[in-house]
Amino acid sequence: MYLTMDEEEIYDGESGETLAKCMEILVTLGEIYGADRLIPVRSVQVAGVSYRTIGDAGLEWIRDLEGEARVPAILNPAGMDP
Known part of the structure; x- marks a missing residue:
C-alpha cells in the first residue's frame, strides 16, 4: 500500500508509539481490503x-x-x- 512521506514517518514511529500502532492497524486493514492508499x-x-x-x-x-x-x-x- 502506498504511503506518503508523512504517513511513512508516522508508520516508522517518528511521531510516537501510539500513532505508529494506529498507522500499523490502518495499513493492515488497507492491505486486507486491497486499498491502494489512505484517503483524507x-x-x-x-x-x-x-x-x-x-x-x-x-x-x-x-x-x-x-x-x-x-x-x-x-x-x-x-x-x-x-
Missing part, C-alpha cells in the same frame, strides 16, 4: 467502546496509549445492562 478524512467514528468488546486486555492497551485524535471523533453508542 474530516471526522471518524471509534467503534468497540464496550468493555464487553475489549475486556481487561483492551483496557490495559488503552491506558498505555498517548495521543489525541487529529480530526473530530465520536464513539459508538455503547449499550449495556445496569
Whole structure:
C-alpha cells in the first residue's frame, strides 16, 4: 500500500508509539481490503467502546496509549445492562 512521506514517518514511529500502532492497524486493514492508499478524512467514528468488546486486555492497551485524535471523533453508542 502506498504511503506518503508523512504517513511513512508516522508508520516508522517518528511521531510516537501510539500513532505508529494506529498507522500499523490502518495499513493492515488497507492491505486486507486491497486499498491502494489512505484517503483524507474530516471526522471518524471509534467503534468497540464496550468493555464487553475489549475486556481487561483492551483496557490495559488503552491506558498505555498517548495521543489525541487529529480530526473530530465520536464513539459508538455503547449499550449495556445496569
